[in-house]
Amino acid sequence: MSDEKSFHMTSDEFRRHGHAVVDWIADYRDRIESFPVLSQVKPGEVRAALPASAPLHGEPFAALLKDVEKIILPGVTHWQSPNFFAYFPSNNSAPSILGDLLSSGLGVQGMLWSTSPACTELETHVLDWLVPMLGLPEKFLSSSTGGGVMQDTASSAVLCALLAGRERATSFTSNEKGCDGRLIAYASTQTHSSLEKAAMITGIGRTNLRLIEVDKDFAMRPAALARQIETDKSAGLIPCFVCATVGTTSSNAIDPVPQIGRICRQHNLWLHVDAAMSGTAALCPEFRHIHNGVELVDSYCFNPHKWMFTNFDCNCFWVADRKALIRTLSIQPEYLRNQATESGAVIDYRDWHIQLGRRFRALKLWFVIRHYGVEGLQYHIHRHVQLARQFADWVKNDDRFKLAAPVPLNLVCFRHKGGDAVNQTIMECLNHSGDLYLTHTKLDGKLTLRLCVGQTNTQERHVERAWRRIREEAEKAAGLA
Numbered sequence: 361m362s363d364e365k366s367f368h369m370t371s372d373e374f375r376r377h378g379h380a381v382v383d384w385i386a387d388y389r390d391r392i393e394s395f396p397v398l399s400q401v402k403p404g405e406v407r408a409a410l411p412a413s414a415p416l417h418g419e420p421f422a423a424l425l426k427d428v429e430k431i432i433l434p435g436v437t438h439w440q441s442p443n444f445f446a447y448f449p450s451n452n453s454a455p456s457i458l459g460d461l462l463s464s465g466l467g468v469q470g471m472l473w474s475t476s477p478a479c480t481e482l483e484t485h486v487l488d489w490l491v492p493m494l495g496l497p498e499k500f501l502s503s504s505t506g507g508g509v510m511q512d513t514a515s516s517a518v519l520c521a522l523l524a525g526r527e528r529a530t531s532f533t534s535n536e537k538g539c540d541g542r543l544i545a546y547a548s549t550q551t552h553s554s555l556e557k558a559a560m561i562t563g564i565g566r567t568n569l570r571l572i573e574v575d576k577d578f579a580m581r582p583a584a585l586a587r588q589i590e591t592d593k594s595a596g597l598i599p600c601f602v603c604a605t606v607g608t609t610s611s612n613a614i615d616p617v618p619q620i621g622r623i624c625r626q627h628n629l630w631l632h633v634d635a636a637m638s639g640t641a642a643l644c645p646e647f648r649h650i651h652n653g654v655e656l657v658d659s660y661c662f663n664p665h666k667w668m669f670t671n672f673d674c675n676c677f678w679v680a681d682r683k684a685l686i687r688t689l690s691i692q693p694e695y696l697r698n699q700a701t702e703s704g705a706v707i708d709y710r711d712w713h714i715q716l717g718r719r720f721r722a723l724k725l726w727f728v729i730r731h732y733g734v735e736g737l738q739y740h741i742h743r744h745v746q747l748a749r750q751f752a753d754w755v756k757n758d759d760r761f762k763l764a765a766p767v768p769l770n771l772v773c774f775r776h777k778g779g780d781a782v783n784q785t786i787m788e789c790l791n792h793s794g795d796l797y798l799t800h801t802k803l804d805g806k807l808t809l810r811l812c813v814g815q816t817n818t819q820e821r822h823v824e825r826a827w828r829r830i831r832e833e834a835e836k837a838a839g840l841a
């Protein structure tokens with residue numbers, strides 16, 4: 361043994377500091393309601409508290425944790441606070457944190473089956489579990505023609521879907537020759553901006569993304585889609601892809617997938633369903649209708665990292681025809697060749713997404729499903745929807761406010777009748793107070809407040825308090841207006 365200093369943390373130190381970190385996280389979870397939900401720091405404040413250059417000499421671990429408390433924590437917006445009602449949830453849970461920690465501890469890179477068989481096989485298995493759990497079609501099972509894969513985000517999933525749709529429509533020639541500007545993709549005006557980005561990246565082009573009008577409930581009008589496809593075909597263009605959304609970001613609208621699916625079948629277009637947040641609701645039989653028509657789609661994704669108690673990042677993406685996806689994304693450099701791949705008996709997930717390397721994401725989702733069981737997950741999702749509906753009733757029964765969209769699940773879009781400026785003031789005052797955090801959108805051209813119930817620990821008392829605080833700020837804002 362050499363006496364040379366290794367600089368590494370010893371196993372004993374790791375054990376000690378590891379316990380301290382787990383204790384810190386447990387304490388953080390216990391005291392989370394004492395922090396302002398939205399970080400109150402000003403731009404540059406976090407950096408100003410950090411030394412200008414990296415330390416030459418290593419520092420004691422206690423100093424690191426101290427700075428997390430002193431410098432980092434004030435700059436954190438507390439997504440795990442039960443008073444977080446903004447955007448969409450990005451929730452976690454204790455089993456998920458522990459699963460993620462194990463994934464870091466194992467530190468495997470699962471680009472190929474052979475680079476860590478458990479990483480691939482657990483992922484395939486958990487994604488197969490989820491198919492019946494969510495009422496998805498059997499064609500998504502790995503034992504059928506399709507299969508599931510974990511992506512980092514819904515943005516990556518829609519990019520892969522659009523690439524596969526592009527390739528299928530061009531008999532797999534656009535990967536070779538590029539696009540000639542005639543391929544057209546479709547989505548509603550309410551579709552998440554990740555599709556616009558995917559249109560840019562895939563070479564489809566932003567102007568070849570048709571945004572189809574929506575009905576009064578902000579769901580895509582299938583007749584308008586059909587008309588636009590016919591118009592484009594008549595002009596010599598090549599429709600290739602439609603994205604339908606189950607639970608739009610702005611208002612939680614649910615596109616009519618059965619009708620859209622039939623149109624896509626008729627014209628042989630790739631249909632992707634983005635159910636980023638709302639797909640989780642289908643765990644409950646009473647909300648499974650949101651998946652009506654999914655038997656007609658080519659691909660589907662949802663984010664357990666939004667509403668299913670699994671920390672970021674964790675997107676589940678399924679395709680009906682895995683061969684089309686693999687043919688779209690597969691490349692075979694010599695240095696990745698191995699016997700297992702050549703045998704054809706294994707899945708190599710590197711061919712199912714953009715990047716090569718991949719972490720062991722399935723562990724945290726496996727832990728979540730096994731810890732809660734299906735009944736535990738259903739209990740919390742059902743409860744969140746109940747709380748959102750209760751809040752919507754309060755809004756409906758207060759004649760100063762009105763609902764701005766239907767409330768199919770856990771998102772309530774509403775506004776004070778006093779106009780945009782009053783709503784803006786209410787939101788800013790609430791967020792500045794640190795008591796809760798909510799965000800806005802525009803519906804029918806009007807500023808609309810969004811209250812999304814989905815944080816793991818949100819209970820009735822949090823939603824009640826949010827409503828009380830909203831009314832308090834509304835009184836002040838209406839008085840000023």
Ligand SMILES: Cc1ncc(COP(=O)(O)O)c(C=O)c1O
Binds near residue numbers: 513609
């Ligand atoms: C409907 C929908 N799709 C996609 C996304 C993007 O999610 P991600 O961050 O996983 O790419 C969101 C996020 O708000 C969303 O609401």
